Structures are given as structure tokens and as C-alpha cells.
Amino acid sequence: MLEIKNYIGLDGVAPIRFIASDVDGTLVDDAKLIDSEVHHAVNVACESNIRVAIASGRAWHEMDDIFHALPDVRYFICTNGAFVMDKVENKELFHTTFDKSLALGLVRRLLTYGVFVEAYVKAEIFGQYPTVNLSVEDMNKAYFRPNIRPFILQTRTMVDNVLAHLEALPEGPEKIQIFFGYDTAKRDAILRDLRDSFQGHTVDGDGRARFYDVLESSEGNLEFVLPHTTKGTAVAALAKHWGYTSDEVMTIGDSENDISMLRFAQYSVAMGNALHSIKSVARYETVDNNHHGVAEAILSAVAHNAQVDIF
Missing domain, CATH: 3.30.1240.10 (Hypothetical Protein, Haloacid Dehalogenase-like Hydrolase; Chain: A; domain 2)
Known part of the structure; x- marks a missing residue:
């Protein structure tokens, strides 16, 4: 398994209390699978009292593979922020629709x-x-x-x-x-x-x-x-609900629908497989989704928090 260390050079002074990760092109590899390193990293983050949420363009019904692979993840930002669910309570936290x-x-x-x-x-x-x-x-x-x-x-x-x-x-x-x-x-x-x-x-x-x-x-x-409902607005709403500032949030993504949440978070991470236009928005970059880049980003957050000694 990957060790806990700062792979991506996080250098902020605030702790990371909340991580939101995209799915396709980020959390899963090109075969749509979550490898063991990613599973390990998510578990380590949860055990370190970091809240982990999924932020995807997928619908709630498309998350079954994520539920199975990452049973400890509780919060799901679906449909680019238009539908947000608490899996543990099976509770709809936010829902908005087109006219x-x-x-x-x-x-x-x-x-x-x-x-x-x-x-x-x-x-x-x-x-x-x-x-x-x-x-x-x-x-x-x-x-x-x-x-x-x-x-x-x-x-x-x-x-x-x-x-x-x-x-x-x-x-x-x-x-x-x-x-x-x-x-x-x-x-x-x-x-x-x-x-x-x-x-x-x-x-x-x-x-x-x-x-x-x-x-x-x-x-x-x-x-x-919807132009006013994005992954970024949903991540911001969850952070506010928990009392976190944008300086305490990490977001990880690879596509256009991730830009809003990358812009929101102090610790914004682009995947190595992302387009240059996505990488230019993020403050940090990890390796691609076929080489557990999201795991390296998450473990970097855990290592960073150990350095600032807050948990």
C-alpha cells in the first residue's frame, strides 16, 4: 500500500477537514474500477476524521459501484450538484431542477x-x-x-x-x-x-x-x-453546513464540470489526465487516474494534517 506522505506538495497552513472527489476520470480508472490504493486512502482519510464526499455528474442510481467499493463514504453530490444525498440516513439534502x-x-x-x-x-x-x-x-x-x-x-x-x-x-x-x-x-x-x-x-x-x-x-x-447549481455550489453548501471555510477543503477532478469546485477550494487538485484548461484552474496536480492519483492526493491531505498537528 502507498505510504502516508505529501506526494503533491501541499503547502497551505490550514488543515484539510473535507475532501470532495469527482468519480469518472478521477476516483475510478479507465475501466471504471476503484483500485485497492484508492480504497485504502479513503479509509485512512475517514479514520483521520476528514469528511469525504463524492461529487459527480452521475445520478444517485449510478453510484451503486461506489457504494459497494467505498462503504464508509456517506455524502454524495450527484448530477453536478443538483441532487445531494446522505447515504447513511437515506436523506435528500438538496434538490433542484430545470424549469x-x-x-x-x-x-x-x-x-x-x-x-x-x-x-x-x-x-x-x-x-x-x-x-x-x-x-x-x-x-x-x-x-x-x-x-x-x-x-x-x-x-x-x-x-x-x-x-x-x-x-x-x-x-x-x-x-x-x-x-x-x-x-x-x-x-x-x-x-x-x-x-x-x-x-x-x-x-x-x-x-x-x-x-x-x-x-x-x-x-x-x-x-x-443549471448555471447556478454546480459541484462547487454543493461543496460550498456542505462546507458551510459543517462550519468549514474554503481554506479547509480539498477538491479533486479532471473535467469541465469540476472547475467550479476546484475554484472554490484552497486545496484544489487536478488529475494528471486532466486537460491543461483544468490543470490551470487547480493549485496542485497529482498523477493520472490509472496510477491511483486520487489516492496520492488524499494521502497527501492526511500527511499535511499531521504536519499542522490539528487532529
């Missing part, structure tokens, strides 16, 4: 691009294949990359008409997502048509309310999320 009519309009427009479209609704994800002359098997290969394909097929509720499903619900979804597979031309068209220069803002250049941001992930997908 239903606006969400339906966005889904309707996304369906015209010929991509796989899905909507996150609390624990469930409803997905719709595009109308193309392909078998289901060929569509799976076209839209879902091999490393995530089994996971997607296990965790989605495939429907013939995602609009009809959403229309029947009492409120809007927390997140809308598309998978384009390897068709980067479709990705570029969607970004050109539906992304603007006001990412993260609640109003556009004319002062009009905005209702989504578009985030690129690393698995051939784009996420449409």
Missing part, C-alpha cells in the same frame, strides 16, 4: 441532432436513441464508447419517447445529457449552436435569464446543467 417547459424545449431541440439524448430525474435516467436505420447493438457501439458502454446499458431506462416521459412528470429534470460517441462533427455543431460566452452566469449579455450551461466531459458526451 420543465424550458427543459422540454431543449430536449426537443437536441433530438434533432441525431444523438442519444437522456434526462436525469433523481435516481433514474431516461434515455432515447435517435431515429436511425441501425440495430440497437450498432447504436450502442456508435454512441457509447467501449469503456462506458456496459455501465450505460446497466443504468439507463431506455424509452421510445423521452419527451412523453418528461411531460408526465410533475417537475423538470436535474440534468440533460447527450452522447455523440466519436462523431465530433455533431459535437461541434451542438456547441456552436447551443453554447454561448456566458458559461456559469445566470444572465446573458442582454440581461436575460439563462437556464443551462454546456459542459464537455471525457466520454463522448455533453452535459446541459
Whole structure:
């Protein structure tokens, strides 16, 4: 097992009381597995009285593998901060959704691009294949990359008409997502048509309310999320609830949807596999997700706390 030492050169003066880690590209390797070093590091942190939370774009229903691998983790920030759960008490701590009519309009427009479209609704994800002359098997290969394909097929509720499903619900979804597979031309068209220069803002250049941001992930997908509800706002809310300042928080991530929480925390850590734009936001960097980078970051936090002698 990895020893407890400051692998990433943490040099702050405040103790680290709360760690929030992304999942895909961070906590898990490319095969979507949590290795023994990561399991060990999380256990060491918990035993050292550091609160550990998961902060993911995944829905609550997609966390079963994390529940099994890391049973001591209690807090889960799901759907990019729109749904936060206390696993021990099976209690919903925070939940926010899109305006239903606006969400339906966005889904309707996304369906015209010929991509796989899905909507996150609390624990469930409803997905719709595009109308193309392909078998289901060929569509799976076209839209879902091999490393995530089994996971997607296990965790989605495939429907013939995602609009009809959403229309029947009492409120809007927390997140809308598309998978384009390897068709980067479709990705570029969607970004050109539906992304603007006001990412993260609640109003556009004319002062009009905005209702989504578009985030690129690393698995051939784009996420449409609420601009005022992010992993960063959820991490900040949990820290405030526990009486911690941003100087006492570590966040670890690799993708665009991690930027908000990396900007919030004093001890922000980018994975070695992250894009340069992500690394430029973080104060520290660890190795990649296939070489237990998140374990080295977490053990660095434990070593740092021993140096400042606070627990």
C-alpha cells in the first residue's frame, strides 16, 4: 500500500477537514474500477476524521459501484450538484431542477441532432436513441464508447419517447445529457449552436435569464446543467453546513464540470489526465487516474494534517 506522505506538495497552513472527489476520470480508472490504493486512502482519510464526499455528474442510481467499493463514504453530490444525498440516513439534502417547459424545449431541440439524448430525474435516467436505420447493438457501439458502454446499458431506462416521459412528470429534470460517441462533427455543431460566452452566469449579455450551461466531459458526451447549481455550489453548501471555510477543503477532478469546485477550494487538485484548461484552474496536480492519483492526493491531505498537528 502507498505510504502516508505529501506526494503533491501541499503547502497551505490550514488543515484539510473535507475532501470532495469527482468519480469518472478521477476516483475510478479507465475501466471504471476503484483500485485497492484508492480504497485504502479513503479509509485512512475517514479514520483521520476528514469528511469525504463524492461529487459527480452521475445520478444517485449510478453510484451503486461506489457504494459497494467505498462503504464508509456517506455524502454524495450527484448530477453536478443538483441532487445531494446522505447515504447513511437515506436523506435528500438538496434538490433542484430545470424549469420543465424550458427543459422540454431543449430536449426537443437536441433530438434533432441525431444523438442519444437522456434526462436525469433523481435516481433514474431516461434515455432515447435517435431515429436511425441501425440495430440497437450498432447504436450502442456508435454512441457509447467501449469503456462506458456496459455501465450505460446497466443504468439507463431506455424509452421510445423521452419527451412523453418528461411531460408526465410533475417537475423538470436535474440534468440533460447527450452522447455523440466519436462523431465530433455533431459535437461541434451542438456547441456552436447551443453554447454561448456566458458559461456559469445566470444572465446573458442582454440581461436575460439563462437556464443551462454546456459542459464537455471525457466520454463522448455533453452535459446541459443549471448555471447556478454546480459541484462547487454543493461543496460550498456542505462546507458551510459543517462550519468549514474554503481554506479547509480539498477538491479533486479532471473535467469541465469540476472547475467550479476546484475554484472554490484552497486545496484544489487536478488529475494528471486532466486537460491543461483544468490543470490551470487547480493549485496542485497529482498523477493520472490509472496510477491511483486520487489516492496520492488524499494521502497527501492526511500527511499535511499531521504536519499542522490539528487532529
